[in-house]
Amino acid sequence: MNPGAKYIITHSFWRHHYDVSAPNNTHLFHIENSAFTPGKPDLTLHRGSNSHGPVVAVCKFRHFSSDCEIGLADPTRPGKMEWGDLHKKGFLERSYSFRMRMDDGTDKTFIWKRTHSLGNGHENHKLVEESSQTVMAVFSAGSIFSKTAGDLDIYVNPSSLFNLMALITGIAVVEKTRRGKNTGASAGGGGGGGVKLGLEVSLH
Template sequence: MASAKQPNAESSKSHDHASEAASVDTQLSAPGDLGPDDGHRIFNVYSTTSFTNYRISQSDDKATLYYVRASTFTPGKPEITFHVGERGGPVVGIANFLKFSSQSKIGLGDPAEPLKMVWEDLKKESKDHSKYRFETTVDDARRGFLWKRTRSIGVEGSVPNKFSESNFKLVDEQTGELLGIYSTNGIKSIKKQGKFQLNKNYGPEFDLMFLLTGMTLLERLQRRKHARGGGGGGGGGG
């Protein structure tokens, strides 16, 4: 069973400096620079009929790539489960929300085969939930990545809603390179929630990690909104 390694003090300091340098959207890339290439892909996120689960498809394929089940009041079940294709398809990833914590455990694989699971941590890096960090292995090396809230860069150069909490960018922690984006669809559609854009092709495991951590952020954000509105929320923590 694999788990994320924590960086030493010196690397943490260098990571902090890189993170600060990448905090301004315009330092990363102008919207017009996000043109298509071999790694540029768009993933659409839709709510199901019940508005509790989701379907993810690639923009060039109407078929469901992942069915995302979100569980709130089901003890013993992950809060997020990724099925290949439709509901009931093979499980390839999960997210467990730790109780009384903003941390999530991200699991790649099927919990039915625990010895094959690869576990990573998705941790909050800011008090206002605007920055989260995870590590994963890319090209046989451990690397850190940051999901950061954005108000100026949208999918495919669009301008996001500046008042929304649901727009995020993914950056390489060390280099500050912009790797991906999520933009909410706002009120444009009842079922279409938003779009992910991934600018790099690091392989299928990274694709899954990108989508799984992104959906974890969005689901936790929805639960915080419900809790603020007095609608409960479940799932534990921020």
């Protein structure tokens, strides 16, 4: 499959932040990654190459819980965020879903799930539409020792809002899982869990 849109995600060595570029090296987004600042979202996605650009999406990881919140900026109402909850499904669940309203007014559910047949990383996820199981996007996770965090290939392009949702939710899954594994390793346990993304968004 040839992607309709492709995003290349890189990170600093200690993952202090992420950057998102197009294949032609155009810098599209800068993502602040904050785990310890009270009141600050864990992930803040700015349009442009640094934190001075407008905020277009945020993600908050709730303390003492596997739940998260995600917010998208409404382009018709500058400074306003549409919020939704992200819920973990079960203890060992490896799929993550969100629900959003499409341009045609229908509500659809999309699911991130692990895949071994698609992608070119060591831990890949595919995004499928729940009812049809159509593959909408693939997140190929890069090596932990590489500056490349992964590539996001989007195979359909319903709207720029969908692309943004796929981007912020894909990175949220990767970052939440990474933190869970680090916490588990520090505690002498196994890998960490994930989250189920149960988000309904309508920005029209």
